[in-house]
Amino acid sequence: MRVALKAYAALLLVQGALWSNPAHADxxxxxxxxxxxxxxxxxxxxxxxxxxxxxxxxxxxxxxxxxxxxxxxxxxxxxxxxxxxxxxxxxxxxxxxxxxxxxxxxxxxxxxxDFDGAIGIRSVLLTRDGKLPDLAAMESHRIAMAPSDSVGGSLLPLAALTAEGRKIADNAPFLVHAESAAAAETMLLDGKADGLFGWVTAAGDGQPEASGIQASGTRASGPQASGTQARLEAAGLSATALQVVWTSGLLRxxxxxxxxxxxxxxxxxxxxxxxxxxxxxxxxxxxxxxxxxxxxxxxxxxxxxxxxxxxxxxxxxxxxx
Incomplete structure (x- = not known):
């Protein structure tokens, strides 16, 4: 009986070698x-x-x-x-x-x-002091955008809006493409635009936003702000003056x-x-x-x-x- 058990154990070892090693080597x-x-x-x-x-x-x-x-x-x-x-x-x-x-x-x-838990970016449509009430009002306002090759400030918002059934042409008359993202931000700061497409770093769906900003303009608890919002605040615009009119899906x-x-x-x-x-x-x-x-x-x-x-x-x- 002991001999039979030893033989069976040896057979299992051989079969294990045949099943595992060649598969890993192949x-x-x-x-x-x-x-x-x-x-x-x-x-x-x-x-x-x-x-x-x-x-x-x-x-x-x-x-x-x-x-x-x-x-x-x-x-x-x-x-x-x-x-x-x-x-x-x-x-x-x-x-x-x-x-x-x-x-x-x-x-x-x-x-x-990111170190703060952000896994990508979202495009945001920002306004100051409530000048742009909602997304539907865009066509009657002046909206600043980064250059047309900017992913976060131009391509992402246009693609996301199209995905939502709101196709907007890149050359729509109410959109103003600035020479740079910084120039677009300056337009909002100087009152030459009522809205601005920018971007914020973000956590995943159902998690705290890494941008730290809420639609009310108040700062949410969570990771430190980054992106367009942070630059606008650094330029002197109060966080309470900023409102998020629209947020895109996540670009991982x-x-x-x-x-x-x-x-x-x-x-x-x-x-x-x-x-x-x-x-x-x-x-x-x-x-x-x-x-x-x-x-x-x-x-x-x-x-x-x-x-x-x-x-x-x-x-x-x-x-x-």
Missing amino acids: WRDDIGTFRIGIVAEPGAGNTVPGLARLTDAYTKALGMKVEFVVARDYAVLIEAQANARIEYAIYSATAYATASQRCGCIEPLVAPV YGPHAVRSDLDPEAKRRLTVFLTNLKSMTPDIYDLLESKHSGGFAVVAPKDYEMAAAVVRLVSGSGPGQ
Whole structure:
């Protein structure tokens, strides 16, 4: 009986090896070298600070050879992932949405969070001293906007309003595109505009807004204000004089995305590595993500619906969702 039990135990060990080890080896063997695409900062050429340390960290996380591919811009990065020349890419929100529209073959894993819990931005329509009573009154007032290529101050509000069924042309007579976001803010400060499209950092739906501002103009409890509101206050405008007439949906910070056909074990390893990176090895996190210091959180395609709406607006491919 004891011999039979030993034989059965040995058989289980052999079967376990057959079921687990080759499966783990196969996806690594199939890939060969795991390639990560990243866009260099403007003026940095094809160099990325700390690239050797980042490569080593990913190599240990995946247990295989890793290579970083530095692209000159997001268009190059998108084509590389769509054509399976890289398995993983670090995108802006709109670049990810463009890539998703391009091939439908990628999915987001994680996205960064700010130190105060903000996970993205929202566009806001601000007025002062109640000069603009509501959204419906826009056409009879002068509304300042940032330049037409500004995501938070122009593209996001137009895309979000379109998604709500309020399509507004970029050249509508009541909209005034200033030369810069600062110039648009000055128009509101100087009384040359009754409203202003700007942006605020924000937490997720159902969470306290990181912008810290409420429709009444009073400051909400929660993270410190950031964005257009903070600049207006710094310029001398009282917080009680500001009112939020309208707020857009959330434009999430850009994700780290992988090809959808990547092995689930690789996705799992990457997700565990990235979501623990800030607490386990903060120096490596800072190399990978220098703009948002709160760590990485898991994301899903639905988190980028507003980014997709912006891309559709720019490409003219249809109404926003």
